[in-house]
Amino acid sequence: MNGLILLLATTTMNEVNQKATVENQSNSFYDFFSVKLEWSGIDVHVGWLLVILLASLAMALKYVGPWIRKRKWSTNKVEIAFPNLFKMEICPDHETARVAYQAWVEIRTRKVGLRFDPDHDVIAEVYDSWYQLFQVLRDLTKTIGVRHLKECEETQKLVTVLIRVMNEGLRPHLTQWQAKYRRWWEAALKNSEYEEMTPQDIQRLYPQYGELVEDLKSLNSDFVEFAKALRALADGGEDQ
Numbered sequence: 001m002n003g004l005i006l007l008l009a010t011t012t013m014n015e016v017n018q019k020a021t022v023e024n025q026s027n028s029f030y031d032f033f034s035v036k037l038e039w040s041g042i043d044v045h046v047g048w049l050l051v052i053l054l055a056s057l058a059m060a061l062k063y064v065g066p067w068i069r070k071r072k073w074s075t076n077k078v079e080i081a082f083p084n085l086f087k088m089e090i091c092p093d094h095e096t097a098r099v100a101y102q103a104w105v106e107i108r109t110r111k112v113g114l115r116f117d118p119d120h121d122v123i124a125e126v127y128d129s130w131y132q133l134f135q136v137l138r139d140l141t142k143t144i145g146v147r148h149l150k151e152c153e154e155t156q157k158l159v160t161v162l163i164r165v166m167n168e169g170l171r172p173h174l175t176q177w178q179a180k181y182r183r184w185w186e187a188a189l190k191n192s193e194y195e196e197m198t199p200q201d202i203q204r205l206y207p208q209y210g211e212l213v214e215d216l217k218s219l220n221s222d223f224v225e226f227a228k229a230l231r232a233l234a235d236g237g238e239d240q
Helices: 002-032 048-073 094-108 123-142 146-151 153-190 199-203 209-234
Strands: 034-039 042-047 078-082 086-090
Touching: 078 153, 078 209, 086 153, 094 123, 094 153, 094 209, 123 153, 123 199, 123 209, 146 153, 153 199, 153 209
Parallel strands: none
Antiparallel strands: 034 042, 078 086
16 A cells, blocks of 8 residues: 555656656746846746747848839830830839829929910910929939939839930920020010900910920920820839
């Protein structure tokens, strides 16, 4: 009987020791992957394994995220052209689409992106709008990060397009017509003979009115079509 009791006691002690060993091993494993913070009597345990996983996820989002966005946008090529200047294809990524969208908004909300109406539009106001567009598009190109511009050929193409549109699209017309027309226009507004006339009727008196308006309408039409291409680019080429 005593032997049986001794055997049971020994077995029980062995089980307790084994359980304690497992718990100690578990605690050691937990301690290895955790940080204990004590503040104002509060114990906070943060698992090292969780920290490592979160850090890995953050790194993945930082470096893989841009690649995923680029893959998402770089699916369709868009042909973008400006008559008598250039024609090229651009496969937009997210940044290229952003710049294209902002350029589209600026053009479509200004007179340069609307067809000239001689019965309602005033040429001097059209030129004011064109000048403002110069400044806006120039500032827009400055918003592109240097690193992205260096690494992305498609964004480089779009920047080249915008600069050429300003320098080779708008500038020649303004150089030819704006200064001499404005000089005539300012003098005409001071002429008492025209006091009862509307601005639209006054501008028709400009000696080269027909030639100026023909050139202006042609340029407006070019910008209307250019704006459509920018919108397609902003949409990632979905309509192509």
